[in-house]
Amino acid sequence: MNISITDIRCNLQVALLGAVTSNLRAVTVTLLEKKLVLNFYYENEPTENEIDLAQVASTDVLSGFTILISVEEQQIVLPQSESIPLKNKDLLVYHRYEGHFLDKTTTFFKNTTFATINMASQIALLGNVTSNLRAVLVDLIEKNLTFYFYYDEEISQEEVKLSEVVMHDAILCFEDLTGNVKRFVVPEPEKKSFLDNGSSVYWRYEEYLIDD
Numbered sequence: 001m002n003i004s005i006t007d008i009r010c011n012l013q014v015a016l017l018g019a020v021t022s023n024l025r026a027v028t029v030t031l032l033e034k035k036l037v038l039n040f041y042y043e044n045e046p047t048e049n050e051i052d053l054a055q056v057a058s059t060d061v062l063s064g065f066t067i068l069i070s071v072e073e074q075q076i077v078l079p080q081s082e083s084i085p086l087k088n089k090d091l092l093v094y095h096r097y098e099g100h101f102l103d104k105t106t107t108f109f110k111n112t113t114f115a116t117i118n119m120a121s122q123i124a125l126l127g128n129v130t131s132n133l134r135a136v137l138v139d140l141i142e143k144n145l146t147f148y149f150y151y152d153e154e155i156s157q158e159e160v161k162l163s164e165v166v167m168h169d170a171i172l173c174f175e176d177l178t179g180n181v182k183r184f185v186v187p188e189p190e191k192k193s194f195l196d197n198g199s200s201v202y203w204r205y206e207e208y209l210i211d212d
Contacts, residue, residue: 003065003067003069005091006115006116006119007064007065008029008031008036008091008093009091009093009118009119009122009123010064010115010118010119011060011061011064011065012027012029012038012057012061012093012094012122013093013118013119013121013122013201014060014064015056015057015058015060015061015064016057016093016094017200017202017203018203018204018205018206019053019054019056019057019205020094020096020129020202020203020204020205021050021053021204021205022131022204023042023043023044023046023047023050024040024041024042024043024050024094024096025041025042025043025078025080025084025095025096025098026041026084026092026094026095026096027039027040027041027092027093027094027095028041028084028086028090028091028092028093029090029091029093030088030090031088031089031090031091034069034070035069035070035071035072036061036069036070036071036072037071037072037073037074038054038057038058038061038071038072038073038074039073039074039076039090040054040073040074040075040076041076041077041078041084042075042076042077042078043077043078043079043080044077045077046075046077050075051075053205054073054075055073057073058071058072058073059071080098092126093122094126094129095126095127095129096127096129096130096131097127097128097129097130097162098127100127101127101128101165102126102127104123104124104126104127104169106169106172106173107119107120107123107173108173108174108175109173109174112140112174112177114199116173116174117138117140117145117170118199118201119173120169120170120171120173120174121136121138121147121166121170121201121202122201123169123170123173124165124166124167124168124169124170124173125166125201125202128162128163128165128166129202129204130158130159130162132151132152132153132155132156132159133149133150133151133152133159133202133204134150134151134152134186134188134203134204134206135148135149135150135191135194135200135202135203135204136148136149136150136166136200136201136202136203137150137194137197137198137199137200137201138170138198138199138201139197139198139199140177140198143176143177143178144177144178144179144180145167145170145171145177145178145179145180146179146180146181146182146197146198147163147166147167147170147179147180147181147182148182148183148184148194148197148198149163149181149182149183149184150183150184150185150186150193150194151183151184151185151186152185152186152187152188153185153187154185155183155185159183160183163181163183164181166181167179167180167181182197188206189206
C-alpha cells in the first residue's frame, strides 16, 4: 500500500476530532493491501450513536486519500482488564489513559511542519487522555511549541503530570524545539476560548458539536 504512516496518522487525527466518547478505549488501524480497517475498542457495548461516530470517522479517513483504497470499521467490546491487542503491525492511533503509561518509541522528524507537529502530538497523547480532558490545541511560535489543555472540571495533579508528559514527549521528536503547557478549566459546553489558541490535535465527543 503506497500510503505513509504520517498520512494515516494525520487523517485519523482529524477524523477522530469530536468522535471520542468516554466509552472508547482505543483505536487501531490494520493495514491490508489497498484497505484500512479501523478497529474501535469499547469498554462497554457501543451505542448507536457511537457506531455512527465510527462510521463517520471511517468516511472522513477515506476522503483524505487521493489513491484508490477502501476503509471499513469494526466495533470491538473489550473490558479494561484486557490490554488492547496489536498484531500484524497494527497502528495505534488513539488510546485513553487507564492508570498507567504506555511504552512508546520516540519518532524523530527532520522538519518541523504542520503534519509532523500533528503526528508528534498524536503519538504523545497516546495513553494520556482522561475523561475530564475536553480538548488539546497546539501553537508553534518560532521554536517554541505551546500545548493548551482544556478540562471540564478541576484539574487533578495526575492530569497536570500527564499534560507535562505529552509536551515533553512531543518536543523530543524534534531536534531544536522547546515547549510549555497551559491548562484551563472550561466547563462544557463553553468553547469560545478554544478558538484563539492554535490548531486542534484532540477534541472529545460532545453532543452539542453534532451540528456546530
